Amino acid sequence: MTEPVSKAAAKPVNARTLTEQEFFFGHKACAGCGGALAVRLALKVLGERTYAVLPAGCMSAVGFIYPQMAFGINAMISTFAGTASMLSGMAAAARAQGLNDVHLIGFAGDGGTADIGIQALSGAIDRNEKIIYVCYDNEAYMNTGTQKSGLTPFGAHTTTTPAGAMSRGAGNRKKNMFDIVTAHGITYAATTSIGHIQDFLNKIQRAAAVEGTAYIHVLAPCPTGWGIATDQTLAIAREAVDCGLWVLAEYEKGRYALTKTPQQFTPISDYLKKQGRFRHLLEKEVEEVERERDERWSYIRRHWNCL
Amino acid sequence: MAQVKQFVSGNEAVAIGARLACPQVITAYPITPQTVAMERLSEMVGEGTLQAQFILVESEHSALSAAMGASAFGSRTFTATSSQGLLYMAECLHYASGGRFPIVMMNANRSVALPWSIYGDHRDSLSLLDSGWLQVYVEDAQEALDMILQAYAIAENEQVLTPVMVNLDGFTVTHTYEPIRVPSQAAVDAFLPSFAPAIKMDLAKPLNMGFSSTPADNMAFKYQQHQGAEAARCVIDQVDRSFGEHFGRPYGGLMEAYRCDDAELILITLGSVSGTARRVVDALREQGEKVGLVKIRFMRPFPREEIAAVARNARAVGILDRDISFGYEGAVYTNVNSALAGNGQVPPTLNFIAGLGGRDIRKEDIETMFLRLASAADGRPFQRVEFIHLGVMTDD
Ligand SMILES: Cc1ncc(C[n+]2csc(CCOP(=O)(O)OP(=O)(O)O)c2C)c(N)n1
Numbered sequence: 120m121t122e123p124v125s126k127a128a129a130k131p132v133n134a135r136t137l138t139e140q141e142f143f144f145g146h147k148a149c150a151g152c153g154g155a156l157a158v159r160l161a162l163k164v165l166g167e168r169t170y171a172v173l174p175a176g177c178m179s180a181v182g183f184i185y186p187q188m189a190f191g192i193n194a195m196i197s198t199f200a201g202t203a204s205m206l207s208g209m210a211a212a213a214r215a216q217g218l219n220d221v222h223l224i225g226f227a228g229d230g231g232t233a234d235i236g237i238q239a240l241s242g243a244i245d246r247n248e249k250i251i252y253v254c255y256d257n258e259a260y261m262n263t264g265t266q267k268s269g270l271t272p273f274g275a276h277t278t279t280t281p282a283g284a285m286s287r288g289a290g291n292r293k294k295n296m297f298d299i300v301t302a303h304g305i306t307y308a309a310t311t312s313i314g315h316i317q318d319f320l321n322k323i324q325r326a327a328a329v330e331g332t333a334y335i336h337v338l339a340p341c342p343t344g345w346g347i348a349t350d351q352t353l354a355i356a357r358e359a360v361d362c363g364l365w366v367l368a369e370y371e372k373g374r375y376a377l378t379k380t381p382q383q384f385t386p387i388s389d390y391l392k393k394q395g396r397f398r399h400l401l402e403k404e405v406e407e408v409e410r411e412r413d414e415r416w417s418y419i420r421r422h423w424n425c426l
Numbered sequence: 427m428a429q430v431k432q433f434v435s436g437n438e439a440v441a442i443g444a445r446l447a448c449p450q451v452i453t454a455y456p457i458t459p460q461t462v463a464m465e466r467l468s469e470m471v472g473e474g475t476l477q478a479q480f481i482l483v484e485s486e487h488s489a490l491s492a493a494m495g496a497s498a499f500g501s502r503t504f505t506a507t508s509s510q511g512l513l514y515m516a517e518c519l520h521y522a523s524g525g526r527f528p529i530v531m532m533n534a535n536r537s538v539a540l541p542w543s544i545y546g547d548h549r550d551s552l553s554l555l556d557s558g559w560l561q562v563y564v565e566d567a568q569e570a571l572d573m574i575l576q577a578y579a580i581a582e583n584e585q586v587l588t589p590v591m592v593n594l595d596g597f598t599v600t601h602t603y604e605p606i607r608v609p610s611q612a613a614v615d616a617f618l619p620s621f622a623p624a625i626k627m628d629l630a631k632p633l634n635m636g637f638s639s640t641p642a643d644n645m646a647f648k649y650q651q652h653q654g655a656e657a658a659r660c661v662i663d664q665v666d667r668s669f670g671e672h673f674g675r676p677y678g679g680l681m682e683a684y685r686c687d688d689a690e691l692i693l694i695t696l697g698s699v700s701g702t703a704r705r706v707v708d709a710l711r712e713q714g715e716k717v718g719l720v721k722i723r724f725m726r727p728f729p730r731e732e733i734a735a736v737a738r739n740a741r742a743v744g745i746l747d748r749d750i751s752f753g754y755e756g757a758v759y760t761n762v763n764s765a766l767a768g769n770g771q772v773p774p775t776l777n778f779i780a781g782l783g784g785r786d787i788r789k790e791d792i793e794t795m796f797l798r799l800a801s802a803a804d805g806r807p808f809q810r811v812e813f814i815h816l817g818v819m820t821d822d
């Protein structure tokens with residue numbers, strides 16, 4: 120038996136104190152999968168009194184191939200749209216059974232979160248269910264072969280937004296899930312990146328300690344879909360933050376905070392050029408991405424009151 | 427045993443039945459004509475006469491997803507829906523049966539759009555006959571209450587582990603007030619033990635419950651699922667007998683045969699119209715006609731042998747469907763024909779489509795059906811599928 124959750128949560132988790140016990144192993148994710156790393160690390164923080172729900176998507180596809188089950192804790196695949204509602208049912212059952220020292224966590228992709236699952240997520244936040252919802256964002260529907268999702272960034276080549284003579288990749292903007300979630304007045308929300316592991320561990324720990332719904336959005340590169348080498352996952356995840364396209368932030372009790380404030384952005388073109396999915400972008404399109412980054416940051420500076 | 431008389435609607439009877447079954451988690455999303463059942467349950471939770479976690483979800487898809495989460499956790503769960511809501515949760519219906527979650531759900535039978543209609547027929551549930559759920563159709567408020575209790579006993583039986591859908595005709599049963607007998611909690615507890623599933627998520631022995639399987643294994647799981655639904659045949663009988671012993675009200679299990687012993691013309695019905703049909707059979711019997719009625723109670727598992735046995739000496743069999751598979755015939759008709767053919771019986775079978783979208787099925791309509799059956803039994807040509815009492819658009 121591990122210690123009760125409250126005590127475990129009080130002890131900071133870092134590279135030195137991270138348990139060697141594995142709760143997600145033997146899965147069939149591609150080499151260098153950012154999503155798999157996010158699941159693995161989150162479960163190490165939360166420990167064995169944890170129940171996980173994963174909707175259709177890469178992490179359920181690689182984790183539950185009967186009879187090879189990759190989860191060492193209680194875990195289950197939900198319907199694609201049903202992550203937050205299945206977790207809600209578990210939370211209700213936990214209350215009914217007087218189990219108040221367990222963690223209920225969902226790991227959904229960007230499609231499962233921002234598109235098909237957003238209704239159930241919204242409902243769960245509305246009820247303030249005591250659950251942790253992790254969106255591992257690989258910026259496309261990867262399990263079905265890299266199609267555009269609501270979180271695919273502008274310009275990205277996907278199989279449904281191909282880059283060709285007449286098409287320029289994804290045309291719309293990345294839906295802002297963090298703002299959508301915080302607009303609910305959620306108990307705790309954070310954005311993080313698998314390139315900033317300590318930041319991710321801290322936020323999972325924080326999420327585990329709050330009384331109510333916690334949402335964590337982790338940028339989790341997918342070498343297969345992004346067109347990067349399998350050993351570049353963490354580097355590219357870091358670079359997304361360094362160039363200002365991804366923000367490390369927290370929201371609690373109506374207040375926003377940045378957990379990393381880049382003094383100066385690295386060039387966006389460097390970040391984009393390293394990835395196959397952006398290879399076709401023209402200079403003016405890169406400038407477009409840059410302009411949007413600046414707009415986002417100016418919004419953050421105006422509204423978050425934290426710089 | 428103490429049973430208190432109460433004057434309630436079908437929806438309220440369901441709520442009372444659910445309360446007596448003591449579910450730990452109830453998930454709810456409103457839709458006419460089911461809404462009152464959920465309102466009553468939320469009142470009971472509010473008053474403290476029912477200790478359950480009541481969660482107001484944001485859709486029917488979520489209602490059943492949440493119920494599955496709770497069930498995996500080892501809690502007894504209840505939910506209710508109707509029509510568009512049932513269709514909206516269709517994905518989860520297959521999920522729940524494949525995951526072998528013994529969830530009990532009330533469905534208020536209601537037509538499906540388009541055209542929009544809040545009134546009753548059976549197209550919602552019958553279109554989901556293949557979703558892996560056991561389906562029972564009740565006739566009145568008393569049967570509704572009783573079947574909620576029986577449904578848990580059936581669903582949770584280790585041989586079965588299959589969710590059960592308890593169907594009530596929208597408005598006809600859900601909104602009609604009737605006197606019913608409400609058993610005491612102690613009597614219900616003696617009939618229905620509390621939920622203690624052998625397989626559930628367990629902290630001492632963690633389990634991965636919903637999973638994918640390769641073609642090599644999938645069929646084995648589906649075979650087991652089929653075995654579960656087949657095993658329900660026996661279990662339904664046992665549970666009904668036990669229920670009869672506890673409360674004095676056995677229902678006959680998969681189906682009920684009414685005045686069929688020497689019947690030459692048999693009409694087969696589903697749901698509340700059975701009451702009207704019974705009166706017509708009585709009247710025709712008084713005139714010396716050898717007619718009988720089969721009220722199908724369970725569409726899954728289907729009373730295959732039972733129907734074949736009852737119809738053994740029938741000269742013609744009529745099937746009243748409050749649904750239609752467009753371009754073919756009614757679902758009940760297909761199933762009855764299959765049962766008869768499987769047994770080598772080939773009497774003329776006539777499919778009467780009636781009561782779609784809440785259209786009334788009158789005594790005269792049922793008399794018409796028996797007239798058609800008599801004519802077919804006498805060897806005269808007949809129409810296989812006929813819309814009865816179609817209204818303004820017919821020639822007659
Ligand atoms: C209702 C439904 N629609 C479509 C699918 C097919 N499907 C399975 S996984 C998937 C994509 C998942 O994408 P995402 O949520 O971003 O997770 P990822 O695969 O990238 O990990 C899709 C479309 C499904 N399983 N269920």
Ligand code: SF4
Pocket residue numbers: 147148149150151152153154155177181257261262340341342343344
């Ligand atoms: S396709 Fe991408 S997200 Fe899916 S398992 Fe492979 S690396 Fe991970």
